[in-house]
Amino acid sequence: MTALFDSSSLPSSLEWLEGGAVLLRGFATSEAEMLIGEVERIAQAAPFRHLVTPGGYTMSVAMTNCGRVGWVSDRTGYRYDPVDPATGAPWPAIPTAFLDLAARAAAQGGFEGYNPDACLINRYLAGAKLGLHQDRDEKDAWAPIVSVSLGLPAVFLWGGKRRSGPVRRLRLENGDVAVWGGPGRFVYHGIAPLKDGQHPLTGASRINLTFRKVF
Ligand code: MD6
Ligand code: FE
Numbered sequence: 001m002t003a004l005f006d007s008s009s010l011p012s013s014l015e016w017l018e019g020g021a022v023l024l025r026g027f028a029t030s031e032a033e034m035l036i037g038e039v040e041r042i043a044q045a046a047p048f049r050h051l052v053t054p055g056g057y058t059m060s061v062a063m064t065n066c067g068r069v070g071w072v073s074d075r076t077g078y079r080y081d082p083v084d085p086a087t088g089a090p091w092p093a094i095p096t097a098f099l100d101l102a103a104r105a106a107a108q109g110g111f112e113g114y115n116p117d118a119c120l121i122n123r124y125l126a127g128a129k130l131g132l133h134q135d136r137d138e139k140d141a142w143a144p145i146v147s148v149s150l151g152l153p154a155v156f157l158w159g160g161k162r163r164s165g166p167v168r169r170l171r172l173e174n175g176d177v178a179v180w181g182g183p184g185r186f187v188y189h190g191i192a193p194l195k196d197g198q199h200p201l202t203g204a205s206r207i208n209l210t211f212r213k214v215f
Contacts, residue, residue: 140213146210
């Protein structure tokens with residue numbers, strides 16, 4: 001039994017971001033090493049790759065997926081594809097431990113019975129970033145996105161429902177989980193360029209899992 005006197009054994013805090021959006025700091029910290037092991041296993045079957053946007057830019061974030069479908073981008077647009085275009089094979093299944101974590105986190109945010117179809121896995125090295133965007137390629141516009149941060153910290157850019165609104169900067173650390181749905185589903189968000197660093201679990205990278213209910 002671990003000591004009851006250090007912060008790692010306290011329940012995670014719940015920070016309200018706006019209607020439908022909460023940040024659960026430290027929610028997955030005790031599971032982080034196991035989750036990263038699963039990511040490494042998934043990446044052996046479905047390697048990380050830098051997707052090209054419809055506009056012809058190569059993304060600085062490397063991506064892979066697990067689930068019935070995976071999010072992909074190419075010159076023809078964004079889509080959810082049941083097949084990994086890089087290998088021609090179906091994406092690996094979402095590990096049970098991922099589904100269990102996603103459902104527990106969603107419930108904390110007020111979304112019971114969460115059962116995602118897809119898990120997009122993002123890998124950031126120093127300098128990698130994700131511009132302000134809305135997640136709007138999913139048919140289910142109410143179910144939350146559950147986003148798990150692993151490894152190096154990042155600055156989450158968190159805007160409003162209009163692109164032109166003010167943008168908050170939230171530091172996301174290893175084990176932090178954001179839950180994002182209902183009336184908060186279409187908030188603009190992004191990740192500032194990752195700072196150089198070393199993390200004991202992921203080395204020079206940050207890994208992000210984003211679970212989505214697609215259908
Ligand atoms: C990331 N996350 O944290 C990128 N989208 O690496 C996202 O784009 C995201 O964290 C929707 C909801 C939560 C997110
Ligand atoms: Fe997003």
